[in-house]
Amino acid sequence: MKKVKKTFYSDLKKAKLRLLKLHYESNTGHVGGNFSSIDALMTIYHHLMDKKDKFILSKGHSAGALYITLWSKKLIEEKDLNTFSKDNSILPGHPSGSSIPGLLFSTGSLGHGPSLAAGLALAERFKKTKNKIYCLCSDGEWQEGACWEFLIFAVHHKLDNLIIYIDQNCLQGFGSTDKIVSYSDIESRLKAFDANVQSVDGHSPESILDASNNIKKNKLNIIILNTIKGNDISFEGLLESHYLPLSDKQYKEASKKLNKLYS
Template identity: 55%
Template sequence: MSDRFVDLLRNTKIRLLQLHRDANCGHLGGNFSCIEALMTLHHRVMEADDRFVLSKGHSAGALYATLWSLGHLSDADLQTFTRDDSLLPGHPSGSGIPGLMFSTGSLGHGPSLATGLALAARHKGLDHRVFCLCSDGEWQEGSCWEALSFAIHQRLKNLVLLIDQNGLQGFGRTADVISCDDLTPRIAAFGADVEKINGHDPDAIVKAIARPPNGVPRVLILDTVKGRGLHFEGQLESHYLPLSEANYAAARSTLEREGCQ
């Protein structure tokens, strides 16, 4: 991982932190469990013709910060986050967000949409890939498993599903809500090419995606910590609570001092 990318990732995390502080909104935990994945995809993996679907719409802030890091959104754009008539609502929607193909936020829709894109690309003879970032909680939706079954049957090797497995959802731990703390064996049983990796390690993400496909959709289980680096790291509170000024200052100091690792 280059020093330039390390600095870019750290600065984007700081901007994401500020984004949520200024908007005084929650859901920061799920943003900080997937920011490395989003930044790695957009800066180190995806090519110009590849497609991206953010299924876990709660992490809109991380997507917006990533687009800001690419120069696709301005500071002025970010300052309107969650405001009335904003280009950047709390869940991605609308037609003005660069690269946004679908409105998301109602969880469980992304895998089906991404599967459709991958199938359409094959029918058109196109060789681009489709990436979809999901949460582990939304895999309690039947539509996700239907999409996976269809994608495997169609052998959509141009489809890559990334699941942010931070183990927490709106009402508790996934292990307590539906007796599942690791989706890896369940997805492997469906016949997907599945691998669990450290979701906070950009090099591990790049390496996993670069591995040659074996003819079926690839599923990367990103082993992550919700709210990583924040005062409520690994706690349910990170799903809802906004930052106080003291918590913001402490988190920003940590990011500036320790970098991204």
């Protein structure tokens, strides 16, 4: 298994604590989805992406985790984090493609990120570059027809310069994904379309890194991240972590737990 950089877990702890503070001070929700995806985002940006590679956050409600990741790479300043989700901020609750260098599209209307990523990947092929495209989706957005249209297109064009990550935390706005609209075993369904699919622990940076370096040529590559909504914090795995902001008690308990986990 490929090892992460020596300082990575220290950086990850700082990122998670700052992400927690970001949502607490701004009194915003979507804490659970941000904490199910922060491990993957940090791994992608700190270990996989080169300067000319591109990233699309299709699950735009995890904007906080993306902003904190960019902050950890010194691409966003601390003073900007303090304006998160406020009027006239460059860091709205869902990413704005016009506000931050490197963010190409505004996202948050679920299901459209993969198609945007496919267009970028095809363009890079036409330009004969070695640049890669990375896209992070939620599991719930695969209830959108647009995702399956993307799948047909990307498999047909064998877009092997694109990696799709699916944050499978099994919860969405009003319940579990299985109860809202079940697609049963998504891994088997994706493989049936002839995509190369790997399923890994979405909270293990080493596993994410290994899978990302184990892609197949002439195939669309998809990595399913098995995650826990609100991972590492006091109300992990609970539906309330989707929309509700942190209470004072939850913030203190979550901060204590994070410090203990990464001590």
